[in-house]
Amino acid sequence: MEKSVTLEEALKRIEELEKENVELREELEYYRNRKLSGRQKHNAKWRAIYNDFVVGYESGMTMIEIAKRNNVSERTIYRYKAYYDKMKKKEE
Secondary structure, X not given: OOOOOOHHHHHHHHHXXXXXXXXXXXXXXXXXXXXXXXXOOOXXXXXXXXXXXXXXXXXXXXXXXXXXXXXXXXXXXHHHHHHHHHHHHHHO
């Protein structure tokens, strides 16, 4: 059995859906514009430190010296080294 819908009810429902649509678009915009937390791989800061790592590493600096020079942990430098090794392997 189908429910009969009047024109007024249909227009009211359309208005409700349009309001809901506006709210959902605002929420979507919020999620599009938010900053993501955590380590952002390959952003400008990451690339700057990585490039400095490459220069230091290839010139014979120790991991500790490179870490101190860039004000990052040794673990971070070892992550850069792993990435460096991976890129070198791809070049071969």
